[in-house]
Amino acid sequence: MGKINRLKLAVLVSGSGSNLQAIIDACAAADYPAEIVLVFSNQPDAKGLARAGNAGIEAKSLAHKGYPGGREAYDHAVSELIAQSGADLVVLAGYLRLVSESFVKRWEGRLINIHPSLLPSFKGLHAHEQTIAAGVKHSGCTVHFVVPEMDAGPIIAQAVVPVLADDDAHSLGQRILRQEHQIYPQVIRWIAEDRVVVGNDGRVAVRGSQSPDFAQINPVNPQG
Numbered sequence: 001m002g003k004i005n006r007l008k009l010a011v012l013v014s015g016s017g018s019n020l021q022a023i024i025d026a027c028a029a030a031d032y033p034a035e036i037v038l039v040f041s042n043q044p045d046a047k048g049l050a051r052a053g054n055a056g057i058e059a060k061s062l063a064h065k066g067y068p069g070g071r072e073a074y075d076h077a078v079s080e081l082i083a084q085s086g087a088d089l090v091v092l093a094g095y096l097r098l099v100s101e102s103f104v105k106r107w108e109g110r111l112i113n114i115h116p117s118l119l120p121s122f123k124g125l126h127a128h129e130q131t132i133a134a135g136v137k138h139s140g141c142t143v144h145f146v147v148p149e150m151d152a153g154p155i156i157a158q159a160v161v162p163v164l165a166d167d168d169a170h171s172l173g174q175r176i177l178r179q180e181h182q183i184y185p186q187v188i189r190w191i192a193e194d195r196v197v198v199g200n201d202g203r204v205a206v207r208g209s210q211s212p213d214f215a216q217i218n219p220v221n222p223q224g
Contacts, residue, residue, distance in 0.1 A: 007034040007192035010087035012078075012095040013041050017048025018177065019093040019114060019184050024055045026185035033192035038085035040078060042097050058085065064097060075103040082107075089191060092146065093184070101148040109198075111146040112191070114184050116176050118142060118158055123151035128169035128176070137218040139163050139172060141180045143187045145198065154204045156196060159183045162218040 009027075011020050020039060026032050039052035044061040052059035060081055067074040082090055092099075092113040104111060117127040119142040122134070131139045140160040145153040159179035163172060190196050195207040 004031070004033055006032075007188070008037045008086050008088045009034055009091050009188065010038040010040060010082045010085055010089070011036055011048075011052075011091045011093050013039065013046055013048035013093050014043050014096040015046055015048065015094050017046065017051045017094065019180055020048045021051050022181035023091065023093065023185055023188065024051065024057070026188070032185075032189065034089075034188050037087055038082065040081060042078075042095070048094070071100050072102060075100040079103055079106050089188070091184075091188065098150060099146070104146055104148050107146075109145065112156070112187065113144060113146050113151075113153070114180055115142050115144070115151050116173065116180065118160065119144060119151055119155060126169075128173045131163060131172065132167060132169065137163055138216065139176060141176050141183060143183055145204075154198050154202050156187050156190075156204050156206070157183055160216065162216065165219070 009023070011023060013020050024036065027035050036052070036057050039048060039057055039059045041049050041061045042064045044063055046061070049059040049061060062074065062077060064074050088110065090107045090111045092111070115123070115127065117123070117131060118138070118140045121136070122130040128139075138160050140158055142158045143156045144151070145156065147153040159182065161175045161179060187196075190206050190209075195209070197205045197207060199205065
């Protein structure tokens with residue numbers, strides 16, 4: 001078998017990096033068509049940096065608070081680090097910072113994010129709290145291309161989970177997180193295999209995929 005030409009990833013994190021770990025684990029498979037060349041954080045003490053170090057991946061950080069020149073200068077510096085790494089795709093994985101329009105434009109079409117709701121519902125922070133307050137019966141996660149407007153880019157894939165009657169933000173978040181760990185590495189694989197196509201209408205198709213034919217009702221009558 002010939003050597004796989006792997007898509008090079010820069011993964012940006014702000015916290016524990018559980019989605020980063022899912023991507024690291026996926027990249028460990030011999031047939032996975034991507035590799036992480038840089039992990040970056042705006043928080044120098046982020047656990048995600050330690051995860052990168054444990055996996056032998058280059059890890060860098062820049063504290064954003066008080067950065068000279070403000071947001072534009074900061075994002076330019078981050079862009080330069082990404083460019084120096086040789087990354088083909090920028091993956092926001094719990095990067096809790098709004099990136100500037102200039103950053104988005106520089107990486108347009110090569111910048112993806114995962115959000116813990118079924119977009120376009122419940123954008124921004126506190127998505128789980130928003131979901132519970134609205135009383136909806138299903139939630140989930142969304143992987144999308146990033147555009148200047150927050151949480152508004154073309155949707156690549158979504159995973160759906162039920163919202164249970166006794167859920168709080170933590171329990172719902174954990175249920176969704178398990179799906180995030182599945183869907184994000186899968187989307188990266190599709191991009192690496194050049195299967196993701198954005199149409200002129202902004203809708204995304206994944207070549208060679210199919211959509212399940214199902215309906216999930218919540219709540220339901222107990223069986224028996």
